[in-house]
Amino acid sequence: MPIKHHLHEPTLLAYATGNLPEAVNLVVAAHVSLCDECRALAETFDTVGGALLEETAAVGLEQDSLDRALARIETEAPAPRAPVSPGTLPAPVQAYVGGDLSAVKWRPVGMGVKQALLPTSDTASARLLLIPAGAAIPDHSHSGQEFTLVLQGAFADEEDRFARGDIEIADDKVHHQPVADIGEDCICLAVTDAPLKFSGWLPRMVQRFVGI
Amino acid sequence: MTTKDDSPPNPDAQSEGKKAGEAAKWVALMIRVRDHRDRTAFAALFGHFAPRIKGFLVRSGADVSTAEECAQDVMTTLWRKADQFDPARASLSTWLFTIARNRRIDLLRRENRPEPQELPWGPEPEPDQAEVISLQQETRQLGKAIATLPPAQRDLIEKAYFGELTQSEISRITGLPLGTIKSRLRLALDRLRHTMK
Numbered sequence: 001m002p003i004k005h006h007l008h009e010p011t012l013l014a015y016a017t018g019n020l021p022e023a024v025n026l027v028v029a030a031h032v033s034l035c036d037e038c039r040a041l042a043e044t045f046d047t048v049g050g051a052l053l054e055e056t057a058a059v060g061l062e063q064d065s066l067d068r069a070l071a072r073i074e075t076e077a078p079a080p081r082a083p084v085s086p087g088t089l090p091a092p093v094q095a096y097v098g099g100d101l102s103a104v105k106w107r108p109v110g111m112g113v114k115q116a117l118l119p120t121s122d123t124a125s126a127r128l129l130l131i132p133a134g135a136a137i138p139d140h141s142h143s144g145q146e147f148t149l150v151l152q153g154a155f156a157d158e159e160d161r162f163a164r165g166d167i168e169i170a171d172d173k174v175h176h177q178p179v180a181d182i183g184e185d186c187i188c189l190a191v192t193d194a195p196l197k198f199s200g201w202l203p204r205m206v207q208r209f210v211g212i
Numbered sequence: 213m214t215t216k217d218d219s220p221p222n223p224d225a226q227s228e229g230k231k232a233g234e235a236a237k238w239v240a241l242m243i244r245v246r247d248h249r250d251r252t253a254f255a256a257l258f259g260h261f262a263p264r265i266k267g268f269l270v271r272s273g274a275d276v277s278t279a280e281e282c283a284q285d286v287m288t289t290l291w292r293k294a295d296q297f298d299p300a301r302a303s304l305s306t307w308l309f310t311i312a313r314n315r316r317i318d319l320l321r322r323e324n325r326p327e328p329q330e331l332p333w334g335p336e337p338e339p340d341q342a343e344v345i346s347l348q349q350e351t352r353q354l355g356k357a358i359a360t361l362p363p364a365q366r367d368l369i370e371k372a373y374f375g376e377l378t379q380s381e382i383s384r385i386t387g388l389p390l391g392t393i394k395s396r397l398r399l400a401l402d403r404l405r406h407t408m409k
Contacts, residue, residue, distance in 0.1 A: 010383035017372045018241050018313045018325070019382060024327040025234050033329035036405070040398035042328070043301060049313065051355030058263035059270050062280055066258055068403025070251060072288050081293040081330060091329035152278050 001037045005166035012038060012204060016045030021123035027167070027191040034165035035088035039195070078095040086153050096120070097128070097194075101152075101187070104128055113137055126194040131155065135155060146170045146192040148208045151184035155179060235348035238304040244331055258287050260307070265312050272316050272374045282319060282333035286311045298335030299344045303351040316375065331404060343400075350393050357389035 007028060014020050015028045016167050032039045040143055085091070087100035096118040104115035110133040120126050131137050133153065155165040155178040162168050162178075180186035238260070244253040249409075262283045269279035291310050297317050314325045358366060368385055371377050 006217065010379070010385070013372065013385065013388075014382045015380050016313075017377075017382065018317050018375055019377060019379060020327070021325045029326035031329045036398065036401040038400055039328060040394055043306075043397045044394040046310050046392055047306045047351055047354060047397075048358065048369070048390075049309035049373050049386065051358055052302050052370060053264055053268050053309045053312070054305045054355055055359060056264050056267040056271065059267040059276070059279065061263055061266060061283070065262065065280065065284065069258055069262070069284055069287050069349060070255070070281060072284065073251070073254065075286055076292050078295065079289075081296060085245075086332070092326040095326070121321075176342040212318065 003037070003165040005160070005162055005168060006035065006168060007031055007038050008169065009041065010211055011169075012042050013045050016042055016049060021121065021193060023118070023120040023124035023126035023191045024127050024145075024147065024193065026118070026120060027095065027149055027189055029092040030090045030121045030151075030189055031149050031165070031167045047127075088187065090151075093118075093128075093151075096126070096199075106130060111135065118197060124191060126189065129188045129190050131178075132185040133180055133185050134182040136179045144188065145194040149189045149190075151187045151189060153184045153188050154181040155188070156181070214228060214360070233302055235305075235352060236345055239344060239348065241300045242290075242294065242297055242304055245291065246297065254287075254291060257290065257304070261290075261308055262287050264305075265308060268309075268312055268374075273320060273376075274316070278319065281311070282315050285315055291317075296335070298339070300336065300339040300347060303348055306351065320375075331401075342365060347393075348395065350391055350396060354389065354391050354393055357391060361389070 011020070011024075011028060015025060016033075020028065028042075032042055077103075085094070087094065087102070089097060089100050094100055094103075097116070104116045106116050106128075109115050112135050115132040116128045118126040118128065128151075129137070129148075131153075137155075147167055148162070149167045150162045150164050152164060154161060156162070157168075157178040160168075168178075237354065238257065239252040241257050242248075244250040245257070266276075266283040266288050268281045269282050270276060274282060286308060290308065293311075297304070302310075314327070317323055317325045358369065361369070365385075365387065368377070368381075372382050372385060
């Protein structure tokens with residue numbers, strides 16, 4: 001199935017220029033891992049960076065600079081390519097989990113939904129969500145931006161359907177209630193630059209318990 | 213955000229040809245580093261790129277001695293990861309930019325920078341020369357198109373790349389003259405995926 005829901009261009013530009021918080025970088029890297037369209041655009045923005053580097057005013061090196069570099073490469077072994085182990089989780093997500101799905105340490109957050117927080121810097125937060133097949137995830141609204149990347153299964157909200165590789169981008173205007181497809185449990189990487197606000201009483205209680 | 217896809221005018225074809233030739237020269241030196249661990253080739257690359265990387269890092273807010281160390285790190289990474297450079301998908305300056313950017317994030321923000329999963333195939337050992345040259349030429353044209361943008365717009369783009377803009381400021385950048393690079397990179401990915409199947 002081709003990917004239908006992509007990242008916005010300014011997000012890819014902010015990724016290429018290194019202006020995103022770590023957690024947002026993670027969801028961008030994960031989507032780009034699955035989406036050639038966005039990979040081509042990200043590499044295009046890298047090309048702009050290369051062109052700027054070429055034009056950057058050079059700053060003189062220290063006198064022994066080259067000698068030190070030559071000494072360093074004497075002792076530096078070639079770095080092997082990182083092995084790509086295909087799985088449900090793209091490689092950048094696996095790096096935070098310490099493996100594929102089986103390595104995820106899920107914690108229940110109520111109504112069958114489970115989550116696992118990923119250890120990124122606290123300027124934004126990243127979590128894996130598991131929504132049981134056919135279940136609704138609690139009605140919630142957002143403060144700030146939220147990115148939800150589907151890694152397994154699919155979900156649909158009032159407007160659209162999202163399957164593996166699709167990324168939903170919601171801002172604080174959206175108030176939605178996604179429902180997982182009946183076929184299999186839905187696993188998503190959800191990244192937000194502010195805490196989620198659940199509107200039901202049960203999730204709010206859960207929120208207090210698990211600190212989301 | 214909109215992008216223009218028409219190529220920029222090219223009033224000075226001869227000088228452009230020379231610069232594209234220069235870019236191809238860096239690729240050739242890089243292949244010598246990769247295949248023969250050639251230190252003379254490394255020294256030539258160091259002489260050209262290390263001062264620019266240092267300049268890029270100073271402009272991005274690093275102090276001079278940190279930028280010096282960092283430029284050293286980037287060039288040693290070039291040595292260690294030489295076999296990951298793919299001249300069919302990036303010019304050498306593009307590849308070094310990505311290494312320097314990641315080093316900057318690591319250094320100034322003390323943050324890891326997640327990278328996309330590597331494609332399941334490595335760079336082709338003998339990439340198609342015509343493709344490599346076209347990519348270098350298009351990269352040069354892109355550089356030139358950016359250099360001739362109105363100063364205010366060029367300034368905004370530079371600020372973004374030197375890490376001086378917020379996300380919402382970046383979303384106001386329009387009209388990047390991306391030329392034909394994006395469609396070339398897209399086709400290269402398509403071709404590689406098909407070769408794999």
